[in-house]
Amino acid sequence: MRESQLGALTVSSLGLGCMGMSQAYGVRDDDAESIATVHAAIDAGCTFLDTADVYGDGANEELVGRALAGRRDQVVLATKFGFRRDQAGDTMPTIVDGSPEYARKALDASLRRLGVEHIDLWYLHRRDPQVPIEESVGAMAEAVQAGKVRHLGLSEVSGETVRAAHAVHPIAAVQSEWSLWTRDPETGVLPTLRELGIGFVPFSPLGRGFLTGQITSPADFGPDDMRASMPRFTGDNFQKNLDLVAKVKELAAARGVTPGQLALAWLLAQGNDVAPIPGTKRRSYLAENLGAADITLTPEELTALDEAFPPDAVAGDRYNEGGMKMVGR
Incomplete structure (x- = not known):
């Protein structure tokens, strides 16, 4: 597995997003297979694991913690805080809390659930508009000084927020959605990150599974x-976006790879400061995803993909109105 550089942190260029093992994409039905998938990822050199305290109301951190028993020193472990659900069982978190008080409480709870003494990369999941980013990152920096955290990250923030945060404590990475069908970061936060030497971690690099075909x-x-309730997957938007994926399938067939592998290879070609975290809870899909690390796209293939999936081609927003208000802050 090749490596990527996220600020001062070195990670495997492909990571493993663990959210779907506990929520969002269907019933949580096989923890044993999920743990086996984590082990298979580590064995294959995919050692950058991503979770969050809100995934499954903490269940995902507990699951990852069980998977890492006896193997903690083999991985770069990332988790997040800052989301709280209005009530248990909510499909999506509705409360953003970036207060220093909550940061300290959330960190100790994450360490306990994960069963570890430190977190390698700790993200603020969303910026809290009621709390200055300097205060949120200041509390996170205290955790670094205490030895509970090694590196800091932010998620779904603007370039201006990154600058303000980085002035308080070095930010290693920013995590946001980036894929062939979500091109916003390219003209948004990414130029700021590269100016400051901060890495980028694309989540949903397969377009929440759509780019697999x-x-x-x-x-x-x-x-x-x-x-089922997200704008890009509903109404007329679904068919319009399906037509875009058909083009990716054609290009993948010409190359002799799967559409998902082609989409991941496109992201990997964007630079060694990029580390996508495709999520899966099945070893079979993991093996397919990791195959993308062996694909080097030609300039002609990259151009063809850009032309097939221009930045403004996708129909529909990423989230509903409330969710969209939480991104790019």
Whole structure:
């Protein structure tokens, strides 16, 4: 596995997003397979693991903690804080809390659930508009000084927020959605990150599974799948976006790879300061994703993908109105 550089932190260029093991994309039905997937990732050199305290109301951190028993020193472990649910069982978190008091409480709870003494990369999940970013990052910096955290990150923030945060304590990485069908970071936060030497961690690099070509109908989503209510997967937007994926499938077939591998290879080609974290809870999909690390796209192939999926081609917002208000702050 090749490596990427996130500020002063070195990680495997492909990571493993663990959220779907506990929420969002269907029923949590097989923790044993999820743990086996984590172990298979580590064995393959995919050692950058991503979770968050809100995933499954803490269940995902507990699951990752069990998977890392006896293997903690083999991984770079990332988690996040800053989201709270209005009530248990909510599909999406509704409260953002970046207060120093909550940061300290959340960190200790994450360490306990994960069963570790420190976190390698600790993100603020969303910026709290009621709390100056300097105060949130100041509390996070205290955790670094206490030895509970090694590096700091932010998620779904603007370039201006990154600058203000980085002035308080070095920021290693910013995590936001980036893929062929979410191109916003390229003209948004990414130029600021590269100016400051901060890495980028794309989540949902497969377009929440859409870029794999395996989703062909809204009926593919079960009742517990958050995508069933997301704008890009509903109404006329679904078919418009499906037509875009068809182009990716054609290019992938010409190369002899899967559409998902082609989409990941496109992101990996964007620079060694980029470390995508495709999520899966199945070893079979993990193996497919990791195959992207062996694909080097030609300039002609990169141009063809850019032309097939221009930045403004996708129909629909990433989230509903409330969710969109939480990004780019």
